[in-house]
Amino acid sequence: xxxVLLGAPGAGKGTQAVKIAEKYGIVHISTGDIFRKNLxxxxxxxLKAKAYIDKGQLVPDEVTCEIVAExxxxxDCQKGFMLDGFPRNVYQAQALEKMTDIDVVLNxxxxxxxxxxxxxxxxxxxxxxxxxxxxxxxxxxCLKCGGxxxxxxxxxxxxxxxRLQVYxxxxxxxxxxxxKKGKLQSVDGMAAIDDVFADVVKVLDAVR
Numbered sequence: 007x008x009x010v011l012l013g014a015p016g017a018g019k020g021t022q023a024v025k026i027a028e029k030y031g032i033v034h035i036s037t038g039d040i041f042r043k044n045l046x047x048x049x050x051x052x053l054k055a056k057a058y059i060d061k062g063q064l065v066p067d068e069v070t071c072e073i074v075a076e077x078x079x080x081x082d083c084q085k086g087f088m089l090d091g092f093p094r095n096v097y098q099a100q101a102l103e104k105m106t107d108i109d110v111v112l113n114x115x116x117x118x119x120x121x122x123x124x125x126x127x128x129x130x131x132x133x134x135x136x137x138x139x140x141x142x143x144x145x146x147x148c149l150k151c152g153g154x155x156x157x158x159x160x161x162x163x164x165x166x167x168x169r170l171q172v173y174x175x176x177x178x179x180x181x182x183x184x185x186k187k188g189k190l191q192s193v194d195g196m197a198a199i200d201d202v203f204a205d206v207v208k209v210l211d212a213v214r
Contacts, residue, residue: 007032007086007214008106010093012181013114014173015166016125017195018202022114023090025203030210033082037070037091040077051076070094071101078105095176096183110213111184112206114195118170125166129155 007030013019027034044052045059051072055065074092077083093099102108127140133153148155159165184190191213193205 007210008109009086009088009210010102010108010111010184011088011090011114012111012177013195014116014118014121014177015169016121017114017116018199019090019114021199022203022206023088026088026206026210029207030086030214032086032088034088034090035074035077035083035092037074037089040073041065044073049076067095067097067101071098071105074102075105093180096179099180099183108189110191110209111189112209113181113190113192114202115192116195118174120196121170122163122166126157126161126163128161129157132156 009026009032011019011023011026013022023034023036026032041052041055045056046052051069054069055073058065058069070092074089078087089102093102124139129138129140129143130136131138131148131151131153132155134148134151136148136150138148138155143155146155147153181190191209193202193209195202197205
């Protein structure tokens, strides 16, 4: 099974990705992970990406596509894979079509207004990293180690708003692209984790 996973920041995509990879025995390919691997190993395409990153520039689509293409040639992808974080736009989706055939594009759909509350309510212990949410936790000290519970800079309303805006601008055309091709399947990402996964399994079992 060859799968593309879509979902806004905070939609629970990472949690579902782990469950999908375990159940179906397919490799989970996160573009962030393969970027870091290529940069660390100093591969030719990694050095290309580094040249842009060092200047504080975005890595061009062409280089991102080259990194993904190289990863998909590896042996562990032969039995199937799940792409997470790629494609990010229609250009990348068109490039992916030239690399391989995708069986299904799974979109974890969420209400962006409710997602804002979910993300801006996140808190974390500055000492041990334990996570909390203001809807269920209102103390200032960590229950696990007693450290200060803080809001990360990534979780402020301004930062979250920018991330969601970028996601919407980039991903809506991508959703339309895959919908027209009959590849898109959506599940309700606002449900409980296990309920979301049950819906995911129904979708994936139908396309295996």
